[in-house]
Amino acid sequence: MEQTIPQTVSxxxxxxxxxxxxTIGNVVLFVCKYLAGTLCGNVAVLAESFDNLMDSLNSLLVILGFHMSGRKEDYLHPYGHGRCEYVLGLIIAITIIxxxxxxxxxxxxWILYPPDRSFPAVVYGVSALSILVKYAMSLYTSHMNKQLDSSALKACEQNEAADIRMTLLTVGSACLYSLSGFSADGVVGIVISGLILKDGLKSFAEHFVLLLGEGVSGQQMAQIQAIFDCKKDMVTLKKVDLHDYGPESRIISLQVTVNPICSPVEVNTCMDSISEDIKALGLCPAFSLSMEQILV
Known part of the structure; x- marks a missing residue:
């Protein structure tokens, strides 16, 4: 028996x-930073411009990844292409690292060879624009991900947060140097890079586990078991398997034993009730529920 949760928007x-x-935001930042870096001869800004160019390619990968994961099942891929979204998240996690x-x-x-500390006004302006655009992108991604609950978009949020930290470091250290003559770029940069690496490695591990496959969590198992405990006079839960083929293609397989004194009508009614109760838990955005009945 199968239960699915319909979605009005794919x-x-x-x-x-x-x-x-x-993509649009990163291309705009690339053009602005490239022009500013070229006109001012600022190598750091030029380097940031190409970082934005790479981010725009990542954004194109997001489009491609969701397109691939949205393809229907076929002969070679009977469970669809949903795991493409996990591969996309893994790639983005690698870029964060x-x-x-x-x-x-x-x-x-910066610590070993302190760079030239001259920052023209246009560099401050471009950096401020970069922070605003990246923050807007982060808010939009976060808002949309509340509907999608996508691990790939979560990785995108982390990537945008990393870019904001980098730009804030550049601007903040420049302001500190201009006001006090003290340069903390290197030390602060090491701390921030450590946080970015931590986020990247965590995201990489999460997507790696998704690709390998994982079972239901302890909390989910307890919720499912509680449903069966209410009907233990008719059925007993023996085994739970979760098969993850993508965010919209997860199959929960339950193996149960049925009390032989129960009639087929009672068993079917009980199974329908269990299916509805498990569906109400919202274990995943969409799932199929199959039950193997073992008579004792």
Whole structure:
């Protein structure tokens, strides 16, 4: 028996909106930073511009990833392509790790070889624009992800947060230096890069586990068991398996034993009730529920 939760708006279209919004924002930042860095001869701003260019490619990957995961099942992939979304999240997590590693390297170089501290006004302006755009992108991604609950978009949020931290470090340290002559770039950069690496590694581990496959959590198992405890005179839960083929394709397989004194009508009524109760738990956005009845 199968139960599904209908969706009026597809994940593919919502994910594509997030990807398109992020792509436009990152392209705008790339153009602004590239022009500012070229005109002012500021290598740091030029480097940031190419980081935004890479972010725009990641945003295109978001569109592609949601498109791929939204494809219907076929002969070779009978359970659909939902895991493409997990692969996308893994790729974004890797880019976060590279961002943190690059920032750590730059921070160490700042300590060993202090750079030229001249910051034209246009650099401050572009940095402020970057923070505003990235913050808007982060808010929009977070808002849309409340509907999607996507691990890939969660990784995007972490990537945008990392970019905001980097830009805040650049602007904040420049202001501190201009006011006091004290440079804390390297030390603060190492701390922030450590936080970015922590987020990236955590996101990588989460998506790696999703790709490997995981069972139901202890809390979910307790909720399911509580449903069966209310009907223990008719059925007994023996085993629970979760098969994750993507955010919209999760199959919960329950193996139960049925009291032989119960009639087929009573058993079917009980199973229907259990199905509705498990559906009400909202264990995942959409799922199929199959039960294997073992007569004792």
């Amino acid at each position: 994940r593919e279209s919502l994910g594509a909106k997030v990807g398109l919004f992020s 590279f961002t943190g590693a690059a920032m750590l390297r730059e921070s160490i170089l």
